Amino acid sequence: MKKNKLLFSAILLSMMVLVLAACGGSGNSDGGSEGESSEGDSEAPQFLSMLTGGTSGTYYPLGGEMAQIITEATGIQTDAISSNASADNVAELQEGQAELAFVQTDVMANAVEGINSFEGNPVDNVQALGSLYPETIQIVTSKDSGISSVEDLEGKSVSVGAPGSGTYVNAEQILEVHGLTMDDINAQNLSFDESTSGIQDGNIDAAFITAGTPTGAVEGLGATVDVAIVPIEQDKIDELIEEYPYYAEDTIEAGTYGLEEDVTTVAVLAMLAVTEDVPEETVYEITKSIYENAGEMAHAKAEFITLDTALDGIGIEVHPGAQKYYDEQGVTAE
Structure with missing residues (x-):
């Protein structure tokens, strides 16, 4: 009888331990999931697509050099992609088909205002990273x-x-x-x-x-x-x-x-545009890598890529990540 009572007590104790462990495990699991989700929201992307222009223009070769610098500086694989340039590039950014793009400042202004080729279809998810060259x-x-x-x-x-x-x-x-x-x-x-x-x-x-x-x-x-x-x-x-x-x-x-x-x-001016959902820290690092390494680019237009003109001609909202870098460097729009 005594043995039966001891056996019953042992079984009961084991069941209580299992229940407590399950509850604790469930709590940790939920906390872990929330933590991972929170980190995932701000994690840098593994890949970035940069839309440029036709292979015989300026955007494509300069974009190739720029993509390489971004890849080396940030560790994010960035690919320069040939495209039909400004208007199509903005449309692709609007549709989430890429994260970065070369664009004329006038075309970007038209897109935000919803005029010319963007009549009735204003773009509200694309922001400026910075001006590049005339x-x-x-x-x-x-x-x-x-x-x-x-x-x-x-x-x-x-x-x-x-x-x-x-x-x-x-x-x-x-x-x-x-x-x-x-x-x-x-x-x-x-x-x-x-x-x-x-x-x-x-x-x-x-x-x-x-x-x-x-x-x-x-x-x-x-x-x-x-x-x-x-x-x-x-x-x-x-x-x-x-x-x-x-x-x-x-x-x-x-x-x-x-x-x-x-x-x-x-x-007009060439600029880099970026979708608003690219994390702030990622855009900060991209902006920093471009303006601090422009001197390493072989293309003739790289000499115009300077902080002194980084906000020239920008008529749209600047991405917070880029703005953070400009604020640190004391760069303001003219």
Whole structure:
């Protein structure tokens, strides 16, 4: 009888231990899950996609160097991806197809405002990381085309980029201040490579190309054709800037593409945009890696990537991670 009582007590004690252990385990499990979830929300991503532009433009080669620097500095595998550039890049960011992208400042402003190619579809999940360099509007033709002014484009076959692209909007606005519209030219929607090939083959007369100079596609054209860049006169530059303040006067220097004289034109700015859901600390590290290692980049446009101009032309909200870095460095918008 005594043995039975001892056995019963032992069984009861064992059951109580198991119950207590189960309760304790359950509590720890819940706490662990919450902790992991909390950490996961702020964890740096393992991979990042950076949308650039066509392989013959400036975005793609510069983006490749930048992606490598980000990968080495942050440990996050960052891939530079060829794309159709500004407008498409913003749309891809909006849809969550990438985290970073090269964009023209004017296109990004249009996207946030929901105008031009973003009419009725404003973008509210993309923020600025920083400005990079001037993107020159180059009206490219050949010396023997007979085209020496914007007005001479009337009636000619002219590449203006894809509808809604940054280049297309630039072309539309420049034509506008010269009293022309897309209906006054034979507009062709070609890539940079297709544009320069078309000029070389005589299929088109001129092309609008918005990119950092020197642009690979135009340099390639210069190997077979005497390149000419159509100037924009000062009064039209002033009119354009008054109407669209994100433009700035620019000069393509003699020697570029074999030019014999400086050519006056205008430029917008290239910038990096980032989706708002990339963690603050990750964007901080990306921003730091770009502006502190720009000197290691071989591309000619890297010399323009400085903290002094990092907030120039930014007309949208800056990502908190980038803003944190700029605040530490004492960088403010002009």
